[in-house]
Amino acid sequence: MSTHNDVVIGSGGLVITMxxxxxxxxxxxxxxxxxxxxxxxxxxxxxxxxxVVTALTPxxxxxxxxxxxxxxGMQYTTFSYDTPQRIxxxxTFKTYAGTHLxxxxxxVIxxxxxxxxxxxxxxLVIDIPTGSYESIGYSGGWGSEFEPKAQRLIGDVVWQTRSGRSSHGMHPWVGLTRDQRALLSVSVVWSGNWIIRADEQPGGGYQLSAGLNDWAFHTTLAPGATTDAPAVVAVFGANPSLDDNAAAYAAVGRSHWYPKNTLSTALPVEWNHWWTYEDRAITEQTFRANVDVAAQMGMxxxxxDAGWxxxxxxxxxxYDYRGDWHIVNxxxxxxxxxxxxxxxxxxxxAFGLWCEIEALGVRAEAGLTNPAIVARRDDTPCGYVCLASDAGWAWAFATLDRLITDYRADWIKLDFNLDPGAGCNRTDHGHGAGDGLHGHYxxxxxxxxxxxxxHPEVVLENCSSGGLRIDLGIAQQTHMAFLSDPDWPEHSLQLFWGASSMLAPDAILHWGFCEWGFADHPQQTFDPTSAAVTATQLDYYTRISMLHRFGFSQGLxxxxxxxxxxxVQHIDIYKTVVRRFGRTAQLHRLTNQPRRDGTLDRYAGFQYIDQSVGDMLVALFRLPxxxxxxxxxxxxxxxxxxxxxxxxxxNRVAIIPGAVIAAGWMFDDLGEPGSALIHIETLPQD
Known part of the structure; x- marks a missing residue:
């Protein structure tokens, strides 16, 4: 029998002893x-x-x-186990200095x-102590991402997604508060189907497990074969603060997870053609005219976007021709x-280009002329390229490589507008009948x-029907996540409040209130050509997009x-003051989560603290x-x-005693709707 010394994992606040x-x-x-x-x-x-095999199996x-x-700052601990069947x-456990993550x-080999x-x-499977538990999570649907779902834990509880996209169903993050004293959160690092279970234990407490969803899944390992499960992240809080819990995700994301390059780190101001023109009204002449104005405005x-x-x-x-990236209209x-x-x-x-590299439209030549790349389930096309197959992967790489090289693209917006469900079950694709979706991701x-x-200097943006595939797996492969297709103010504020539970502001992109030229949505009513728009309204709309990566989709x-x-003024403010905070600052929520339906908190407030400089940024919004x-x-x-x-x-500056702010800073001059973006600097002591 092997002899092993005592093991201590982590340091500082988080300690795991064995x-x-x-x-x-x-x-x-x-x-x-x-x-x-x-x-x-x-x-x-x-x-x-x-x-059933666990670390406790005799x-x-x-x-x-x-x-x-x-x-x-990362400690890496590996445990190897053998079963009698020679499995x-x-x-592996990774811990990060200064965090509880x-x-x-x-x-498995x-x-x-x-x-x-x-x-x-x-x-990951851990038993958590007896206590009164309340959970918070977020459901996800088109235009309804990060909808809060809270409940008191009674009996067994399951959170999961079976759509084949990580956020279409539930977002892959769950928080558990015990006795209102401490918060534990868990996130599955995966873009497909995942599951988190809380099983009530006979003696009290819960067994918390997380990983790949076992629905419609099985994988067969041949002798010598290996399979890797999705990682799982847990943040073990010492208090009930969601802000402190989220800060661990942001800190580790910035230091170890998020890809970086020169353009992405700049947090550039973006214009995208889609909502005003879609594919029906976009032309070369129209695009050039917008480029001219964008340059003048400092974008x-x-x-x-789509339509090219x-x-x-x-x-x-x-939609019908996704996959025909070799054909230009x-x-x-x-x-x-x-x-x-x-x-x-x-x-x-910089030039950005939209591409749904995984998808195959029903009329696309790509799927008809390359049957080996097509994902199928029970011989029915699934509408996407199976990237578990050698042919599909090679085709996708060659296609993206060509688009970037031939078009000198600096930015690729990667979309995915379908639910693969359980995924491909072809058995000639480098995967088995039960693990096609696992292999695809x-x-x-x-x-x-x-x-x-x-192409290390090319920015990759993650999008999926808006925000239906937002997770820590894709966050380690792309430079940002697009939050949602709609962007009316209350919706955008609700999204940011929820998404920042697991992503730093610099890993998030959402445009300001857009001009929808064709699509019909009851809340997407902003017309930037209307004389009825006031400066107070415009500031309110625009500052919401400045909470993270900043962009526009309007006819310039x-x-x-x-x-x-x-x-132009807002863009200059974002460049000179605001985006520095998005890159480095710790975020604090000053209100509860506002709701897109007009309920709950009708104010939204966020505070960014830049510890390296010692200053702060406060963004406040008064909702209708x-x-x-x-x-x-x-x-x-x-x-x-x-x-x-x-x-x-x-055009307002004030010297305010800290005692006044610390006692609860009163605001009574915000419009309805209205906003304030305040840069706070500590004055030297006398």
């Missing part, structure tokens, strides 16, 4: 003095045939423990001489796409990794002159129906200091 020679599994998981994981925790679960033997550090299970992973079938893999990226590809016909509908773009890219570059801006991640390796040449001028007065309680205010407060864009 005594391998005295007991299997863990001894405890603690966040400061708060106990979260107990000694009965199975750590993982793998269903091998009809056998026949499972711990064979090796390794610990390393990456030199950048090797490796579980744990990232777990599991891989078949060391036997016979095939073995796995029906379920839970990457930094101009993106050509497919047959040369003014009536070509983008020359009726709309007679000079081709490279000419547009060159035009944007000549104006000193592993292939998609490899594809994006390869594209970033070959037809803007009223005063609106154009006001946008709100009372005229509201007191806001800011973080990090020293009542013995004074602060210079600059209302950005409003």
């Amino acid at each position: 005594h391998p020679d005295r007991q299997p599994g863990i001894a405890a998981i603690r966040a400061h003095d708060v106990l979260w994981g107990t000694a009965s925790s199975p750590l993982f679960r793998i269903d091998l045939g009809d056998q 026949s499972v033997r711990l064979t090796a423990i390794q610990q390393t550090h990456d030199g950048a 090797q299970i490796t579980q 744990l990232e777990a992973g599991v891989s 078949n060391r036997s001489n016979a095939a073995v079938t796995i029906h379920r893999i839970d990457t 930094e990226v101009c993106a050509l 590809f497919g047959p040369s016909d003014p009536g070509t509908h983008w 020359t009726t709309r773009f007679p000079s081709g796409i490279r000419a547009l890219s060159d035009y944007v570059h000549a104006k000193g801006m 592993q292939g998609y991640y490899r594809l994006l990794t390869a594209i970033r390796a070959k 040449p037809t803007l009223l002159p005063w609106i154009r001028d006001r946008y 129906g709100a009372k005229p007065k509201r007191r806001f309680w800011l973080q990090g205010i020293d009542p013995l200091r004074s602060y210079r407060c600059t209302w950005l864009g409003d």
Whole structure:
């Protein structure tokens, strides 16, 4: 029997202790003095045939423990287990200095001489102590992303997605508050079907498990074969603060997860053609006219959305021809796409291009002429390219590589507008009948990794019918997540409040209130050419988009002159002051989550604290129906200091004692709707 010394994982606030020679599994998981994981925790679960295997299974033997550090604050601990059937299970724990965040992973290798079938893999399974638990999560649908779902835990509870897209159903993040004293959150690092379970235990408490959804899933490992389960992240809070919990995701995301390059780090101001023109009204002439104005206004990226590809016909509908990225609609773009890219570059801006690389429209040549790439379920086309297949992966890589190279694209907006469900079950695609979706997403991640390796300075934007595939898996492969197709103010504020539970502001993109030229939506009524628009309204609409990555989708040449001028001021403010906070600051919520339906909190407030500089940014919004007065309680205010407060864009500066702010800063002059964007600087002590 192997001998293993005691193991301590983590440092500072989060400590996981193990005594391998005295007991299997863990001894405890603690966040400061708060106990979260107990000694009965199975750590993982793998269903091998009809056998359930965990770290506590008597026949499972711990064979090796390794610990390393990456030199950048990450501790990496690996545990290797063997079963009597010669199945090797490796579980990894990553912890990050200064946070209470744990990232777990599991891989399984078949060391036997016979095939073995796995029906379920839970990457992380922990037993949490007895207490009164309340959960918060978010459901996700088109135009209804990050809808709060709270409940008191009674009996067994399951959160999951079966649509094949991580956020279509539920978003892959769940928070559990125990006795209103401490918050634990869990997120599955996966873009497909996932599941989180809370199973009530006979002696009290819950067994919390998370990982790949076992619905319609099984994978068969041939001798020598390996499968990797999606990672699972848990943040073990020492208090009930959602802000503190979210700060761990943001800190680790910025330091270890999010891809970075020069353009993405700049948080450039973007214009996209879609909502005003869609594919019905976009032409080369129209795009160039908008580029001219965008350059004058100080924008930094101009993106050509759907409508550029497919047959040369003014009536070509983008959805039907997804996949035909080799065909340019020359009726709309007679000079081709490279000419547009060159035009944007000549104006000193970056060029963006929309592409739904995974999708195959019903009329697309790509699927008809390349049957080997088509995902099928029970011989019916699924509408997408199976990236688990060698042919599909090679086709997708060659296509993206060509688009970037030939068109000199600086930015690719990657969309996905369908639900793959359980995914492809072809058995000639490099996957089995029960793990096609798992293989597809592993292939998609490899594809994006390869594209970033070959084109490291190209920005990749994640979009999926708006925000139906937002998760920490895709966040490690793309530079930002687009939150939602609609963008009316209350909706946008609700989205940001929810999305920032697991993503930093610099990993989020959503445009300001857009001009919808064709699509019909009862809330998308903004007309930037209307004389009825007031400056107070325009500021309110625009500042919401400045909470994260900033962008527009409006017809720029037809803007009223005063609106154009006001946008120029906002763009300058964003560049010179605001976006620095989006890159580095810690976010604090000053209100509860507002609702898109006009209920709950009718104010929204966010505070950004930049510890490296010592200043702050506060964004406040009064929504329709709100009372005229509201007191806001800011973080990090020293009542013995004074602060210079600059209302950005409003020509107002005031020196305010810290004691006044710390006692609850009263605002009674915001319009309805109205907003304030305030830069707060600490004055030197006398």
